[in-house]
Amino acid sequence: IDNEHILFINKELLEFDAIKTFIHLHQFVNAKIKGAQERFYLFVDEIQEIDQWERAIASLLAEKRTDIYISGSNARLLSSELASLLSGRYIEIKMYTFCFQEFKQKFKNSRLRSGNDPAFDTFIKYGGFPGLHSMDWEDVTVRQFLESIYNTIVLKDIVIRYSVHDVYMLEKIIEFLISNCGSITSANRISSFLKSQNKKVSVETALNYINYTRNALLMNQIKRYDLKGKRILETLEKYYVCDIGLRYALLGFSPEILPGNLENIVLLEMLSRGYKVFLGKMNDLEVDFVAEKANERMYLQVCTSLKESSTVDREYRSLEKIDDHFPKMVLSLDSGFETSRKGIKWMNIRDFLQQQ
Numbered sequence: 001i002d003n004e005h006i007l008f009i010n011k012e013l014l015e016f017d018a019i020k021t022f023i024h025l026h027q028f029v030n031a032k033i034k035g036a037q038e039r040f041y042l043f044v045d046e047i048q049e050i051d052q053w054e055r056a057i058a059s060l061l062a063e064k065r066t067d068i069y070i071s072g073s074n075a076r077l078l079s080s081e082l083a084s085l086l087s088g089r090y091i092e093i094k095m096y097t098f099c100f101q102e103f104k105q106k107f108k109n110s111r112l113r114s115g116n117d118p119a120f121d122t123f124i125k126y127g128g129f130p131g132l133h134s135m136d137w138e139d140v141t142v143r144q145f146l147e148s149i150y151n152t153i154v155l156k157d158i159v160i161r162y163s164v165h166d167v168y169m170l171e172k173i174i175e176f177l178i179s180n181c182g183s184i185t186s187a188n189r190i191s192s193f194l195k196s197q198n199k200k201v202s203v204e205t206a207l208n209y210i211n212y213t214r215n216a217l218l219m220n221q222i223k224r225y226d227l228k229g230k231r232i233l234e235t236l237e238k239y240y241v242c243d244i245g246l247r248y249a250l251l252g253f254s255p256e257i258l259p260g261n262l263e264n265i266v267l268l269e270m271l272s273r274g275y276k277v278f279l280g281k282m283n284d285l286e287v288d289f290v291a292e293k294a295n296e297r298m299y300l301q302v303c304t305s306l307k308e309s310s311t312v313d314r315e316y317r318s319l320e321k322i323d324d325h326f327p328k329m330v331l332s333l334d335s336g337f338e339t340s341r342k343g344i345k346w347m348n349i350r351d352f353l354q355q356q
Contacts, residue, residue, distance in 0.1 A: 005038050007066075011046035022056035029056075033065055040066045048072045054086060061089055096272045097243040098128030100265070100353035106133045120350050124261055125253045127245025128268075146249035157216035164212070169194075169201050173209045177219055177239045178250050181260040184236045210239070217242055222267065225278035225290050227322060238279055240264045262349060263288060263302045266331060269353055270300075285318035297326040302349070306332050319344050 007029060009016050019025050025044070033040045042060070047053045047070045060066050098106070100123055107119040126132055126142055129149060135141055154174065164170050176190055187207040194201050213219040220240045224233040241247055244261045251257055270277050270291045280287025280299060289300040299322060301315045319328040320342055328344045329352075337346045 001041060002038075005036075005040050007032055007040060007042045009042075009044045011044070011049040019050060021050065022052040022054070025050050025053060025056040026059055029060060029066065042066045042068045044068075044070045046072055058086065058089070061086075094271075096128075096268055097245075098130060099269050099272050100128075100350070103128050104354075106130070117350065124244070124258070124265065126248055127243040129243055129245050132245070143249060143252075146245045150246050150249045153216055153218050157218070158212045161216070162212050164209075166205075169199065169205070170209050170212075172199060173201070173206055174213055174218070175250055177210065177213060178241050178247055181240050181247065182238060182263040183260075185239050186236060213239075218246075220267065220271070222277055222279055222289075224281050227280050227282045227287070227290070232278065233281065240267050243268070259302075259304050262304060262331075262333070265353070266300060266302050266349065270298075280318070280322075282318055282321045285321060287318050287322070297324075299326065299328040301330045303330070303332050306330070306334050306337055306346070316341055316344055 009019060009025075009028070011019070019028055029040075029042060044050070044053070047057075050056075053070075057068060057070065060068060100120065103123045104119045107122065122137060126137075126146070129146065131145060131149075132142060135145060154171065158164060158170065159167055172194060173190055176193060177185065187203045187210060190206045190210075191201055191203045194206075210219070210221075214221055218241065220242065222238045222240065224236060225231070226233055241264060244264050247257060247261060247264070267277055267289060270289065273293075275291040275293045275296075275298075278290045278292075280290040287299050288302050289298075291298045291300065299319055301319060303311060303315055306312050306315065315330050315332075319330070322328065330344060330346045331349045331352050332346070333349055334346075335348055
């Protein structure tokens with residue numbers, strides 16, 4: 001497309017500070033396209049900074065002279081609000097932080113050299129926020145950056161948005177969710193845990209705060225799917241953070257959090273590939289992830305190592321109970337593991353993340 005037919009408004013730039021309302025936005029675009037016969041392409045970033053922007057966008061859509069792409073970096077641009085503002089006249093493109101392939105592509109110019117695979121070692125520690133690649137890979141600097149992202153989400157997209165008064169309790173609940181990525185979690189469990197710590201919170205309040213984190217896209221809720229009964233279960237979900245870098249911001253990095261990080265990474269990978277993801281339940285056994293897309297389905301178990309025979313039995317047992325012919329896979333950090341157990345494939349997590 002000819003650059004003259006591409007209009008880009010970035011509300012973080014002073015150049016566009018004069019576009020404050022929907023009237024200014026409409027006047028700006030019309031001045032650019034007036035008299036032209038060709039189609040224009042309009043991009044507006046941080047559109048929530050323009051008062052009543054939806055009125056200008058609706059008018060431009062009705063005029064049918066522009067393709068329009070809008071984006072914003074906080075929860076005021078959630079799909080639930082777009083549905084009411086634009087009445088179904090939009091397509092939502094879900095965005096995630098870098099998956100490992102994207103991270104590695106950016107990381108290749110890094111001077112950091114540590115471990116067998118510095119890109120992967122860095123990724124499973126710091127996560128995939130793009131801003132990481134504009135700074136030195138120093139723990140103090142990276143952690144401050146990630147903490148600033150976390151604090152911004154909590155303050156702008158939860159505390160201010162929902163007028164939260166008990167910020168301390170909100171932070172405790174978020175810390176619990178992030179600390180327990182990969183574990184069955186419920187509002188009841190959170191309330192009971194905090195009570196044991198002499199911090200009283202009702203189940204209803206805990207549930208509200210959990211929903212706030214989901215609405216702010218801070219946490220992903222993954223529901224359980226009964227593989228035998230073929231139905232989604234409404235209780236005992238798991239929660240995973242939007243990027244493992246926020247786990248590092250709160251928890252640092254240690255062997256104890258590695259299993260949760262690996263599960264979180266695999267989940268985000270499958271979501272970015274366009275799959276819907278559930279937890280699998282087979283009687284009293286559990287499958288980490290059931291991933292579905294169109295007519296495809298994949299069963300995944302994720303662990304750090306299969307060196308112990310008891311771990312092998314645990315990870316493979318639930319997959320062996322599934323009697324359909326969809327792919328079943330165990331992912332770990334091992335290398336050269338036996339791959340021919342009853343048709344269940346093993347793969348190194350790093351290799352899995354680099355599959356096309």
